[in-house]
Amino acid sequence: xxxxxxxxxxxxxxxxxxxxxxxxxxxxxxxxxxxxxxxxxxxxxxxxxxxxxxxxxxxxxxxxxxxxxxxxxxxxxxxxxxxxxxxxxxxxxxxxxxxxxxxxxxxxxxxxxxxxxxxxxxxxxxxxxxxxxxxxxxxxxxxxxxxxxxxxxxxxxxxxxxxxxxxxxxxxxxxxxxxxxxxxxxxxxxxxxxxxxxxxxxxxxxxxxxxxxxxxxxxxxxxxxxxxxxxxxxxxxxxxxxxxxxxxxxxx
Amino acid sequence: xxxxxxxxxxxxxxxxxxxxxxxxxxxxxxxxxxxxxxxxxxxxxxxxxxxxxxxxxxxxxxxxxxxxxxxxxxxxxxxxxxxxxxxxxxxxxxxx
Numbered sequence: 001x002x003x004x005x006x007x008x009x010x011x012x013x014x015x016x017x018x019x020x021x022x023x024x025x026x027x028x029x030x031x032x033x034x035x036x037x038x039x040x041x042x043x044x045x046x047x048x049x050x051x052x053x054x055x056x057x058x059x060x061x062x063x064x065x066x067x068x069x070x071x072x073x074x075x076x077x078x079x080x081x082x083x084x085x086x087x088x089x090x091x092x093x094x095x096x097x098x099x100x101x102x103x104x105x106x107x108x109x110x111x112x113x114x115x116x117x118x119x120x121x122x123x124x125x126x127x128x129x130x131x132x133x134x135x136x137x138x139x140x141x142x143x144x145x146x147x148x149x150x151x152x153x154x155x156x157x158x159x160x161x162x163x164x165x166x167x168x169x170x171x172x173x174x175x176x177x178x179x180x181x182x183x184x185x186x187x188x189x190x191x192x193x194x195x196x197x198x199x200x201x202x203x204x205x206x207x208x209x210x211x212x213x214x215x216x217x218x219x220x221x222x223x224x225x226x227x228x229x230x231x232x233x234x235x236x237x238x239x240x241x242x243x244x245x246x247x248x249x250x251x252x
Numbered sequence: 253x254x255x256x257x258x259x260x261x262x263x264x265x266x267x268x269x270x271x272x273x274x275x276x277x278x279x280x281x282x283x284x285x286x287x288x289x290x291x292x293x294x295x296x297x298x299x300x301x302x303x304x305x306x307x308x309x310x311x312x313x314x315x316x317x318x319x320x321x322x323x324x325x326x327x328x329x330x331x332x333x334x335x336x337x338x339x340x341x342x343x344x345x346x347x348x
Contacts, residue, residue, distance in 0.1 A: 034258045034259070034281055035258075035281075035295075036280050036281055036282070036291035036294060036295055037291075039291075039294045039295050039298075040290070040291070040294040043294050043298055139290075140290060143286060143287065143290070147283070
């Protein structure tokens, strides 16, 4: 890959994480435990859409073939999506969603804090705007993990199951490959691998405060960042991309 | 109407700009102070409506009883001399 292709893939990775997570968050619309939480989660979904628009739009510019953010969202196959597996897993229950939000938001907090200082002015500006949202997402997820973990016996058991099941998916966030290496040297992007210790420390402290056991498994699920996905992404795309596929010229 | 089982109720007041009065916006459910503020933020200030939020537990509000409106409010209605407009402005006074 040349530098342009590397940068394109890099922006797709960031944008796809936001787009697919937005899809999962929006599935809570009308299904959250209480109305206020329904609004909060769908509000986060809209934050993610905004982030995906900015990042996919920028990816399209870098590619230079005239593809828009919508083209990249609606007219790309599964193998060309580079989101981490954690974002595409089903919501399961509220505890799973909160565990995912905690893991993702804590990672993004450290990652985007670094990206703010990138030499790429566009990414630095997107990061600065996004970081404000991430702080709120992290605060919201942290509070719920504390409440549910240190709540009733049932909420504790559900939160522990969610934290345990999703832990092996978190490792993918800290993979650092040739694309990352190229971006680290070209635009001073953060190195995901270097953030793992901070993340483990931060998340472990929250889990302990929530009276939850910190998972110890070393097993890692991986593939999403290179387009190798679980069966879930195909189902997401089938629904998300249906309309533009059926009516290619539709405007809304 | 079924009983409200969704956590405690809080009244939400929003200040639209610094220095302005806090205006009642509605209410939210929440189990603690922080959650009340977050839910108020997500429910009422998503489109730039405010710069500050108060959330007050409903229990903490003392409300007058509408059945006692006769005693509470009526006595003020027929006494025009309570209004500043009842009095003639003294000569030479520029403002009261």
